[in-house]
Amino acid sequence: MSTIGVLALQGAVREHIRSVKETGAQTLEIKRKEQLAEIDGLILPGGESTTMRRLIDGYDFFKAIQAFAKQGKPIFGTCAGLILMANEIEGQDHAHLGLMNMKVARNAFGRQVASFEANLDVTYVGNQFNAVFIRAPYILESGSDVEVLATYKDRAVAAKQGHYLATAFHPELTDDNRFIEYFAQMVEQSKQTLAS
Numbered sequence: 775m776s777t778i779g780v781l782a783l784q785g786a787v788r789e790h791i792r793s794v795k796e797t798g799a800q801t802l803e804i805k806r807k808e809q810l811a812e813i814d815g816l817i818l819p820g821g822e823s824t825t826m827r828r829l830i831d832g833y834d835f836f837k838a839i840q841a842f843a844k845q846g847k848p849i850f851g852t853c854a855g856l857i858l859m860a861n862e863i864e865g866q867d868h869a870h871l872g873l874m875n876m877k878v879a880r881n882a883f884g885r886q887v888a889s890f891e892a893n894l895d896v897t898y899v900g901n902q903f904n905a906v907f908i909r910a911p912y913i914l915e916s917g918s919d920v921e922v923l924a925t926y927k928d929r930a931v932a933a934k935q936g937h938y939l940a941t942a943f944h945p946e947l948t949d950d951n952r953f954i955e956y957f958a959q960m961v962e963q964s965k966q967t968l969a970s
C-alpha cells in the first residue's frame with residue numbers, strides 16, 4: 775500500500791487527509807522535509823500560494839520538494855498548489871517550484887464570483903465531476919507535454935504532465951472522491967515502477 779503525504783504548512787490540509795484516507799491509501803501530514811522520505815506521493819493543498827511559498831522557504835522545503843519530484847514520485851497540486859507547480863505566473867517575474875510547463879493566472883475568475891461550483895467532464899477521472907472553485911487560478915498556456923484534462927468555459931482547469939497532476943479546483947472539498955482516487959492510482963503505479 776502506498777503512502778500519500780499532504781504538505782501541512784498552510785491551507786486545506788485536513789480535508790485532503792480525510793479524502794486520501796477514503797481511498798484506502800495511508801496518509802501523512804508533512805511538516806518537516808525529512809518526512810518526504812516516508813511517502814510515495816505528495817499533495818500540495820489549496821490555500822494562499824505566496825504564503826505557502828514563504829513557508830516552503832522558511833522550513834527549507836524548496837530543494838527537498840524538487841528532489842522528491844526528480845525521483846519520479848507523483849505530486850498533485852490543487853488551487854494554490856497548482857500555482858506553486860507552474861513554471862510561469864501571469865504578472866509575476868518569478869515562479870515557485872516550476873515543475874509543470876504551464877503559465878497560470880491567479881484569481882482568474884474575478885472577485886464577483888470568487889467561489890462557484892461546476893460539473894466538469896475530466897479525462898481519466900470521469901464525467902460530471904463536482905468541482906469547487908475558490909478564488910481559483912486557471913491555466914493560460916501550456917506546453918505540448920502537458921495534457922489538459924478539463925476545461926470550464928474554455929479555460930483549462932485541470933492538467934497532467936507525466937507524474938504531475940494539477941487542478942484549479944478543490945477535489946478534497948466534495949464527497950466525489952474520483953479525482954483523489956485517480957491520484958492514488960498514479961502513486962501506487964509509480965511506487966511499483968520505482969521499486970522494480
Ligand SMILES: NC(=O)CC[C@H](N)C(=O)O
Nearest residue numbers: 820821822823853854908
Ligand atoms: N483556494 C485557493 O487555493 C486560492 C489560491 C489563491 N488565489 C492563491 O493565489 O494562492
